Amino acid sequence: MSSSTEISLTTNGFTGFASLVQVLGTSTGTNEKTDALSYYFTHAADEDKVWVIAIFSGRRPKRVVNSTLLQNWCAEITGLPVWLFEECYHTVGDLGETIALLLPEPDIQGQQKSLSWYIDALIRLSKAEEPEKKQFITDTWRHLNREERFVFNKLITGGFRIGVSQKVMVNALSKTVQMDAPVIAHRISGNWDPGTTKFSELLNNEGAAADHSKPYPFYLAYALDKEPAALGDPQEWQAEWKWDGIRGQIIKRNRQLFVWSRGEELMTDKFPEYQVLENLLPDGTVLDGEILPGRGDTPLPFSVLQTRIGRKNVSKKQLQEAPVVFYAYDLLEYDGVDIRDQPLETRRKLLEQIVNDLSASGRAIPVFISPVISFKTWEALAAIRERSRELGAEGLMLKRIQSAYQVGRKIGDWWKWKMDALTIDAVMVYAQKGHGRRSNLYTDYTFAVQDGDKLVTFTKAYSGLTDKEFAQVDAFVKRNSLEKFGPVRTVKPELVFEIAFEGIAASNRHKSGVALRFPRISRWRKDKTPGEINTLADLKQLLDVYGK
Amino acid sequence: MIRFTDKGLYCPAGNFYIDPWQPVERAVITHAHSDHARAGSASYLCHHLTLPLLQLRLGNNHYQSVGWNEPVFINGVRLSLHPAGHIIGSSQVRLEHNGEVWVFSGDYKTEHDGLSGAFEPVRCHTFITESTFGLPIYTWKPQQVIYDDISNWIRNNQSHQKTSVLIAYSLGKAQRILEAVSAVTGNIYAHGAVYNVHETLQQAGIPLPDIRRVTPETPREQLKGSVVIAPPGAAESPWMKKFTPYAVGVCSGWMQVRGHARRSNVDAGFALSDHADWPGLLQAINATGAQKVFVTHGFQSALSRYLNEQGLEAAEVKTEYGNDEEITELKEENGIISEQAPETT
Ligand SMILES: [Zn+2]
Numbered sequence: 007m008s009s010s011t012e013i014s015l016t017t018n019g020f021t022g023f024a025s026l027v028q029v030l031g032t033s034t035g036t037n038e039k040t041d042a043l044s045y046y047f048t049h050a051a052d053e054d055k056v057w058v059i060a061i062f063s064g065r066r067p068k069r070v071v072n073s074t075l076l077q078n079w080c081a082e083i084t085g086l087p088v089w090l091f092e093e094c095y096h097t098v099g100d101l102g103e104t105i106a107l108l109l110p111e112p113d114i115q116g117q118q119k120s121l122s123w124y125i126d127a128l129i130r131l132s133k134a135e136e137p138e139k140k141q142f143i144t145d146t147w148r149h150l151n152r153e154e155r156f157v158f159n160k161l162i163t164g165g166f167r168i169g170v171s172q173k174v175m176v177n178a179l180s181k182t183v184q185m186d187a188p189v190i191a192h193r194i195s196g197n198w199d200p201g202t203t204k205f206s207e208l209l210n211n212e213g214a215a216a217d218h219s220k221p222y223p224f225y226l227a228y229a230l231d232k233e234p235a236a237l238g239d240p241q242e243w244q245a246e247w248k249w250d251g252i253r254g255q256i257i258k259r260n261r262q263l264f265v266w267s268r269g270e271e272l273m274t275d276k277f278p279e280y281q282v283l284e285n286l287l288p289d290g291t292v293l294d295g296e297i298l299p300g301r302g303d304t305p306l307p308f309s310v311l312q313t314r315i316g317r318k319n320v321s322k323k324q325l326q327e328a329p330v331v332f333y334a335y336d337l338l339e340y341d342g343v344d345i346r347d348q349p350l351e352t353r354r355k356l357l358e359q360i361v362n363d364l365s366a367s368g369r370a371i372p373v374f375i376s377p378v379i380s381f382k383t384w385e386a387l388a389a390i391r392e393r394s395r396e397l398g399a400e401g402l403m404l405k406r407i408q409s410a411y412q413v414g415r416k417i418g419d420w421w422k423w424k425m426d427a428l429t430i431d432a433v434m435v436y437a438q439k440g441h442g443r444r445s446n447l448y449t450d451y452t453f454a455v456q457d458g459d460k461l462v463t464f465t466k467a468y469s470g471l472t473d474k475e476f477a478q479v480d481a482f483v484k485r486n487s488l489e490k491f492g493p494v495r496t497v498k499p500e501l502v503f504e505i506a507f508e509g510i511a512a513s514n515r516h517k518s519g520v521a522l523r524f525p526r527i528s529r530w531r532k533d534k535t536p537g538e539i540n541t542l543a544d545l546k547q548l549l550d551v552y553g554k
Numbered sequence: 555m556i557r558f559t560d561k562g563l564y565c566p567a568g569n570f571y572i573d574p575w576q577p578v579e580r581a582v583i584t585h586a587h588s589d590h591a592r593a594g595s596a597s598y599l600c601h602h603l604t605l606p607l608l609q610l611r612l613g614n615n616h617y618q619s620v621g622w623n624e625p626v627f628i629n630g631v632r633l634s635l636h637p638a639g640h641i642i643g644s645s646q647v648r649l650e651h652n653g654e655v656w657v658f659s660g661d662y663k664t665e666h667d668g669l670s671g672a673f674e675p676v677r678c679h680t681f682i683t684e685s686t687f688g689l690p691i692y693t694w695k696p697q698q699v700i701y702d703d704i705s706n707w708i709r710n711n712q713s714h715q716k717t718s719v720l721i722a723y724s725l726g727k728a729q730r731i732l733e734a735v736s737a738v739t740g741n742i743y744a745h746g747a748v749y750n751v752h753e754t755l756q757q758a759g760i761p762l763p764d765i766r767r768v769t770p771e772t773p774r775e776q777l778k779g780s781v782v783i784a785p786p787g788a789a790e791s792p793w794m795k796k797f798t799p800y801a802v803g804v805c806s807g808w809m810q811v812r813g814h815a816r817r818s819n820v821d822a823g824f825a826l827s828d829h830a831d832w833p834g835l836l837q838a839i840n841a842t843g844a845q846k847v848f849v850t851h852g853f854q855s856a857l858s859r860y861l862n863e864q865g866l867e868a869a870e871v872k873t874e875y876g877n878d879e880e881i882t883e884l885k886e887e888n889g890i891i892s893e894q895a896p897e898t899t
């Protein structure tokens with residue numbers, strides 16, 4: 007039945023990979039994407055397939071040259087002035103694509119090389135001197151066509167934003183190699199090296215190569231889109247606070263501790279606070295929970311954590327100012343056995359036992375059990391939910407007591423029931439052109455609130471308008487520009503928008519003194535004039551109430 | 555010779571306007587796109603092939619039409635029209651007075667599409683050029699390559715029993731892509747807005763293949779595997795339901811940039827434009843031999859700066875087609891039905 011037999015794609019060599027990227031980048035349907043991938047996994051060379059899995063799950067060879075060099079080499083070849091290159095880059099929004107579009111037509115194409123050949127070459131190049139790097143990269147540009155160049159550049163710069171979810175890739179692989187999707191999801195997560203791993207090792211039916219670090223795929227909840235009463239008998243449900251942190255798994259296997267984020271990033275070294283667990287947790291334990299900034303069992307605002315996430319090495323000062331704890335809410339592996347099939351009730355009992363044993367050690371333990379909220383009726387729970395922000399939570403989680411721990415985002419057994427966002431009315435003061443499809447429209451705006459007779463900018467916000475509204479705002483910007491600073495236009499302060507956000511924190515990097523979390527445009531207040539917007543004092547008040 | 559006024563490009567010696575955006579006594583029209591040909595003026599001068607399109611879009615007015623290279627004298631100014639290659643009837647306007655020559659390009663493209671007349675380089679002292687795609691990232695592939703992509707895409711849809719819906723501006727692009735479509739199938743349907751233009755052009759003697767109008771009575775069976783040509787506004791309207799299962803492809807120069815194509819949420823984007831690309835603009839400007847260049851609608855600041863650095867005397871000019879056309883095109887891509895786009899039958 008598979009329609010994939012009709013796909014007239016080549017899967018050969020680098021051209022094959024480039025056409026795969028092309029198809030995945032333009033087809034909108036999940037089925038088409040899955041078909042294209044599974045066709046590729048059926049026909050392409052094994053070495054290339056391993057790299058495709060790696061690249062689409064966020065692994066790529068170490069970067070060998072920086073953007074400036076790539077930009078300079080391209081400007082040199084094309085003879086374009088730097089300002090014009092930058093203007094192009096700004097319009098396209100992607101360096102690799104800008105270069106691919108600007109380079110002249112390729113010379114006669116050389117011998118077709120494979121994806122893994124290029125990657126091996128790039129890996130070898132990491133130790134080379136700059137002239138050798140330049141030689142290889144500019145030579146390659148000369149042989150590849152526009153689509154292939156784009157893909158080659160993305161191998162160097164990273165970030166294939168082509169919209170292949172892990173789920174699509176796992177399903178395509180599952181279709182190709184006849185293994186269960188969850189098994190594949192588990193195999194391709196974790197810490198494996200695409201340079202040394204063979205396709206057959208990665209996806210054979212015998213036991214996985216002994217990789218003790220591998221996390222389980224996370225079970226993700228959908229946002230509750232109905233009244234909770236529709237979930238039926240409250241007795242069948244467990245409620246917890248929804249914490250605002252980084253979802254993570256703590257793994258202890260083979261006497262070693264691993265910390266994974268939901269983005270499947272190994273973050274063990276970023277959280278030295280957890281090291282104490284290496285000795286205390288029993289072997290064969292996997293905890294699922296939230297990595298949160300917190301002092302004792304009191305969570306701190308997420309922004310506190312942001313100050314240290316980006317850093318490679320955590321300083322002593324950061325450890326003191328932004329301490330991290332772990333709120334555990336599930337147990338996935340107990341005594342070396344995968345217990346995800348067991349009901350939540352059972353897993354929770356075992357989890358409590360493990361965390362209690364930790365506390366019994368007498369040491370200061372950064373792990374807490376995310377408490378269960380007891381409630382009799384949905385109305386009572388709704389009232390409790392109103393207190394979420396006071397406790398530093400975003401709302402509630404509802405989990406069916408009998409639910410197994412599933413893979414990925416599944417509807418039915420787990421729901422998040424978040425608080426409505428905070429909002430503030432503000433006026434647009436700057437506009438900048440967007441990227442990608444919107445590269446010709448002014449879609450990135452900066453907003454201000456009133457402070458006496460002045461306007462004070464406090465946030466940027468992007469999403470949230472319809473295409474039609476974007477076009478209208480864009481037309482307004484073009485007709486009402488006051489000044490132009492590079493790509494930014496100062497706009498007559500006239501359009502009022504409601505900005506929604508999830509959290510607020512004090513910040514001395516911002517003129518307004520506050521930083522918002524997840525700011526977005528929630529609606530265009532055509533009914534309001536700039537005289538009716540909120541004030542800086544209003545913002546400060548929100549900071550007092552929610553920013554602690 | 556030409557002054558840039560708030561009503562449009564004005565020739566004081568001849569006392570007429572070119573593509574004015576406000577009603578005037580006497581308007582010379584380069585082509586029938588809505589941002590260049592606006593209603594309300596007392597009299598219009600245009601090319602013979604633009605005339606029926608103006609009648610369709612602006613209704614009855616005082617019109618005068620001429621052929622290419624047929625000079626007309628207006629108050630002593632020698633005016634002639636020359637093919638611009640943009641859409642059917644599209645013309646550059648050449649003005650000569652007291653030995654001085656100015657040319658306004660209107661919208662143009664340098665690649666010959668076989669329908670619009672081949673762009674004619676006209677020597678002049680001062681050239682006023684458009685710059686819709688005035689950045690070097692906009693370097694088009696040869697149209698035959700894009701046509702082949704479109705044909706292959708249609709074939710692939712047919713093999714999946716899908717209808718191919720091609721989104722194209724109803725005047726210009728919609729006629730142009732018929733060449734690519736006809737290479738695969740004669741089973742071609744059109745949205746009412748496209749069909750009206752098509753019929754008008756056929757009646758004016760343009761040899762276009764026959765297409766059928768989609769009506770509520772069109773049997774679904776007949777639409778299976780067919781090609782439907784629709785204006786941008788139709789893409790996200792319920793009108794599309796009738797074609798299920800279908801795939802949507804957009805033909806527009808903006809599709810050159812990947813993110814643009816991807817986020818427009820269509821199945822395929824074809825970078826096919828009726829405007830000159832970067833090399834085309836430079837080549838056209840060069841061929842005029844003009845020392846002075848005014849750059850209008852599009853990336854005027856980038857193009858004029860580049861020309862200045864190349865030793866030409868160039869300046870940007872703000873026109874209302876500048877902004878409006880950009881917005882109009884994008885608006886339409888964004889699925890907003892503009893005033894004169896489709897009735898949804
Ligand atoms: Zn036009």
Ligand SMILES: [Zn+2]
Pocket residue numbers: 589590660661684851875879
């Ligand atoms: Zn135009």
